[in-house]
Amino acid sequence: MPTRIQKEARKDTLLLNMGPSHPAMHGTIRLMVELDGEKILNSEVEVGYLHRGFEKICEDRTYFNLLPYTDRLNYVSPLINNLGYVMTIEKMLGIEVPEKAQYIRVIMSELSRISDHLTCLAAMAMECGAFTVFLYKVKAREFIWDVIEETTGARMTTSYIRIGGVRADIHPSWKDSLQKAVVETRKVLKDVDGLLSKNKIFLNRTRDIAVMTPEEAISYGWTGPCLRSTGVYYDVRKAHPYLVYDKLDWEVPLGERGDNFDRYYVRMKEMEQSLCIIEQAAKKMPKSKGPPSLMAEGIEPARAIKSSRKKRVEERIKLSPNLEGSERAVYKEILTDDKRYIIPPKESTYTSIEGIINHFKFFMKGHGIRPPKGEVYFSVEGGNGELGFYVVSDGTDKPYRLHLRGPCFHIVSAMESLIQGRYVADVIPTFGSFNMIGGELDR
C-alpha cells in the first residue's frame, strides 16, 4: 500500500528514504523525504520499528515483575524509568520512602540525566563532524556509568529502584567514584563548550535551524529540555516536586530561540545543574547507621540454617556477593518498613518462619503487591521531558492497564513540520537535537 507521501508526491521530485537502519537515525525510524534538489518539500516519519508491546506485556506481569521492562524504555537513563514507574505505584499504595533512599534516588536519576544528555549531544556532534567531542563525551559517560555500576551492578539494565525504596545501599566507596565522575564530567563540559559553542561550522548547522515557537511547542506537547529551549519555564521537578528536589538549590536553564543550538545549549547547562544537585545531595545524604556493607562477613549459611531450627539467628550471615548492600542491617534505611510491599531480607527468608511466609506471600500468584482499585497518573522529569505513567488497577496483582507517556513521542511528532522547507543536511542536526530514543517512542 503506498504511503501518504508516495501518493501526494509531485511527478518531478525525488523521494528519498532515510532509515529505518541508517547511521543518522539513532534508533530505528524511517524518514521519507520529498526533495526538489536539496530542498525538502514534504516528509513522512514512520515509527514502530522497535515496537515490542511494552504495554501489553505489562498487563500480563505482576507489579514487581514488570520492573525490568521499564529499564528498556529509555535505555540511556534506565534509572529514571524505574523511578517513574515505582513512584506511580507508590502513589497508588501511599508508601513513604526513607530519607536516605530518597537521596540515593535523586543522585541516581541525576546521573542518568547527565548520561542521557551526554549521549544525545555526543551523537549530535559526531553527526555534524565533531568526532573529538563524541569521544570526550563518551569518556565522561563511562565515569558516570562506573558510579552507577558500582552500586547497581549493571551499566544499563539496572532495575535498581524498587517499590518502597532501592534494591541495595549505595556502595561504600561511592564518594570517591562520584567525586571522580563529577570532576571528569565538568572538565569534559568545559572542553566541549570550548570546542562547539563558538565553533563556526557547528553554529552554521544549528543556529536558527528548525526553530520552534513556544506556542507550537506547547501544542505539540513538548516537555523537558526541548520545551525549555523555546523559553517556556516548565520542569516537573520544580512544578510538582517529588523526592527531595525542593530541598536542594538549583536552577532551570532556559533557551531563547528554540532552534537546534538552543536545544544543545540547554542540555549543556542542564548537565551543570545536575552536577550541582548531585554534589548537594551527596553532602546532605544521611550517614549509614548499619555496618559497612561490603561482602558481609559472618557465619556460614549452612550453619545458620542448621541453628535456626533451634533458635532465631541474630548473627550476621555470609551472603552471596550479589546481595551486597541489601543485608538485614541496612534494610530499614533503604526500604519502607511495610512488609506487604517489599521482599524480606534474605537472612530472614532462610532462617525464620515469618521471613519465609513473607517471601511466599510476596511472590505467590494472586498475592504480592495489590494496589486498591482505581487509576493514577504520575510523572517524573526524564531525560527528554515529562515521563508519565498512567496505571489502572483492578485490585489484582497485575495492572489492568499501564500506559506510558513517552516524552520522545511528542517531540518526534513535530519532526515533519520542523524540517519542511529546509535542506537535507539540516535533517541530521535537527534529529540529533531531539534525542530520539526508540525504546521510549515505540514502546
Place this chain on the structure above:
Amino acid sequence: MEEKKVIELLKKKFLGKIKDVSAPLGDETIVIESDSLLAVCSFLKSRTYDYNMLLDLTCVDYIGEEPRFEMVYHLFSIPKNHRFRIKTRLSEKDLSIDSLTSLWKNANWLEREVYDMFGVNFKGHPELTRLFMYDGFEGHPLRKDYPLRKRQPRIPLKE
C-alpha cells in the same frame, strides 16, 4: 480553589453532560458524555482557563462492561500548573469520537496510536492510519480479547 470554580462553571455550561466529578489520589477527574468532548476541551483550552497542553491521551478496554471503551485525556495548564483528567465512555457498536487535532497538534499521533491499538475511530482526523503496527496487521493488539502470544503471518517485503 480555582479548580473547583472551573468545575462549577463546566457543570453550569454543559448541563447534564458532566456525569461525575471526583479527585482520586488528588487527580482532578471529570466524566463526560462522549459527544461533548470537543466542546469541553475547547472551553478548557480557551484563554480564560488556559489548559494549554494535551499531556496524554489513551484508552482503556473494560471488556464485559457496557459501554466497553473508556477514553482518558490528561490536560495540563502550564500557567496554573494544574492537571485535569477527562474520561468518557464509548460503546463497541459506535466506536467513534471527535478528534482533537483541531486543538492540539500532538493529538494527531496520539489518536493514531489509539486507533492502531484499540480501533477507535476519530471523526475529523486528517490521516487515520496505523502508527506502530504495519499495514495489513489484523486486529487491535491492546484490546483485552487479543491474545498476548498471538502470531500473525509475515507480510511479503515491499519491492
